[in-house]
Every structure is written in C-alpha cells, then in structure tokens.
Amino acid sequence: MQRRLFFSLVAAAALTLLSAASASAAIRVTISDGVDTKVFYSPSSNIGVFSTDLGAYDVFLQTTFSNYPGQDAGGVLSQTINLSDNDDPGGSILPTLTITAEIIEAVSGLSMGQVTGSNLTAVNDAALAFFTLPSGPTLTVSSDVSSAEPASQAPVGTVQNTTTVNGVVIDSLAIGINSTVEAEQQGTAANTPNGYTLSSTVTLSGAAAGTSGLAISASSAALAPEAADIIPEPATMVVWGFGALGLLWTARRRLARGAA
Secondary structure, rough: OOHHHHHHHHHHHHHHHHHOOOOOEEEEHHHHHHHHEEEEEEOOOEEEEEEEEEEOEEEEEEEEEOOOOOOOOOOEEEEEEEEEOOOOOOOOOOOOOEEEEEEEEEEOOOOOOOOOOHHHHHHHHHOOOOEOOOOEEEEEEEEEEEEEEEHOOOOEEEEEEEEEEEOEEOOOOOEOOOOOOOOEEEEEEEEOOOOEEEEEEEEEOOOEEEOEEEEEEEEEEHHHHHHHHOOOOOOOOHHHHHHHHHHHHHHHHHHHHHHH
C-alpha cells in the first residue's frame, strides 16, 4: 500500500509540473516478456509514470515527450526504466523484455495507470497521434540508449532502442549493460502534410537472473535537419539515479514479501 501511494504521488507531482499537455494526445506504454503483456496509459502526452511486475521483472518507468528545445525544432520521446528480477532463481537468463512507448490519440475518461478490459481495447485501438511541427519535408531521426547496473550485479545482457517515425525504423546499436560505446544512430524520415508520428521500443536481451537496479535510458527524436546537432543523449546521472532507486525499491519489495 505504501509503495503504491509513493508512486501515485510521484505520478501526480509529475503531471502537475508538466500540466501543459496536449489535449488531444496521450501516452501508451506496452510491456512484454514474450509470454505476458501489460498496457499502460497516461492522459498526458508529456509524461507517464508507471510501476508493475511482469513475469520475472519488477518494472518502474517514466516516459516523457517534449519539444526540444521548442516546437519548431521537433520532438523527443524518452524512456527511463528501472528493472529488477523479482524471483532471483539463480543460474539462468531472464526473458527478453520489450517496452514500447507511443504518442497516441487521447482516450476520453481514462486516468494514468494500467488498462484492462474495454479500456484496454480502447487504448490499443487508439491511432498514433500526429505532431505538426516542424513542418519541413524531411526530419532527422535519432535513436539512442544507455544503461547502468551496479558492478556487484556482474552486468550481462544488451539493450537497444528502436525509433519509429512515420513508419521509418531507426535502431540504435545494441550495446552491453554498462557499456561506454556510443549507441546513437541517425537517419531521415519524410514528413507528411499531417505531421509525424513517433514511438520508441527498448529491448533488453540476455540479462542474468538476480539482476537488481538495472537502469536504462533511451531517447527517440524527430527533429528539423538544422536542429540535428542538439539531439539530447540519454542522461547518465538520471540512469545512475534510477539504478540507486531500483536497489532501494527491490530491497523494500523483498522485505515486504518476507513479512507477508
């Protein structure tokens, strides 16, 4: 109960700080481990904050969409994710996990959180939202990802971010956990008279059982060509901060389970 209250307060505060959301757009986040799938919704196109467990994983994530540094420059969709193994069976590899964030048309009457039943159908049926600025014929697309996990966890596995703009797919490099390799990849996509759509899919593969406090940050950008040199990289300090949060969160969850 306390954990749920904490994350509810985090989400409420985030929405208050970023209340200038588009009235017609929202965020859809789909989490899958290849067996189970959960879908989450935020009525704001600016931010969504979610926590859940899925199969072997505990997941805490924040998704944000922003114009960077202004509408004429374009849009950036970011995911900041913390993951821990909630089973810790030892000696095995965790299932491949994908987390897809999309900017969609808003669904009336829904609040932030997981959606099920008829609400799930409505959210899944919602079309991708179009953003009309910049209005030039060509967009510079960037896909980047970074990760951090405490060295005591013997980090293994790879992460990758896939950015999709108007159906054009740009994959970042698939890099190892804690890698210092630059993962960013760029490409171009044609804009349309209706604008552009934007989504980000983070894929974690080959993580070890017992993983705790793994933090991933991904950035997907669609910018005007002249703004390409200001594409933001995933924030290293934010990643490490999420890693520390994850260790505290995992310890608290395990204590709660032990007391149950």
